[in-house]
Amino acid sequence: MTQTPKDRDSAWRAKLSPLAYAVTRQAATEPPFSHAGFAPGAGTFACVCCGAPLFAADAKFESGCGWPAFSAPLPDAPVHEMRDTSHGMIRTEVRCAACAAHLGHVFDDGPGPTGLRYCINGVALDFKPDKG
Ligand SMILES: [Zn+2]
Numbered sequence: 756m757t758q759t760p761k762d763r764d765s766a767w768r769a770k771l772s773p774l775a776y777a778v779t780r781q782a783a784t785e786p787p788f789s790h791a792g793f794a795p796g797a798g799t800f801a802c803v804c805c806g807a808p809l810f811a812a813d814a815k816f817e818s819g820c821g822w823p824a825f826s827a828p829l830p831d832a833p834v835h836e837m838r839d840t841s842h843g844m845i846r847t848e849v850r851c852a853a854c855a856a857h858l859g860h861v862f863d864d865g866p867g868p869t870g871l872r873y874c875i876n877g878v879a880l881d882f883k884p885d886k887g
Contacts, residue, residue, distance in 0.1 A: 775878040779856035787821025790877025798884035805854035822874050826867035
């Protein structure tokens with residue numbers, strides 16, 4: 756049986772929380788400061804939809820903007836950046852290239868060596884602490 760886009764959509768609905776579904780599959784944005792945060796320590800932030808590793812915990816920084824922020828994705832992360840002109844702004848949208856999940860946006864006002872701030876919805880991420 757061939758999977759239709761509608762089948763895939765209901766699979767995402769079944770797998771994800773309503774907010775995570777709205778963010779990743781419908782490009783919504785979670786309310787700022789709404790996410791409870793992640794466990795501290797080393798680890799990897801993966802796509803909540805498909806599990807692809809996206810960001811390292813040591814690239815995370817406190818931006819004060821109300822969403823998790825990262826200076827750069829993992830070197831081999833399937834992160835796709837595309838121009839987004841919605842809401843009357845010109846921004847760069849960040850998606851998971853593996854499953855097309857909307858993750859957030861990237862801005863060029865970051866404090867780190869890259870000068871970039873990947874502003875990512877917390878519900879789009881699944882934190883996997885390093886073992887050991
Ligand atoms: Zn994904």
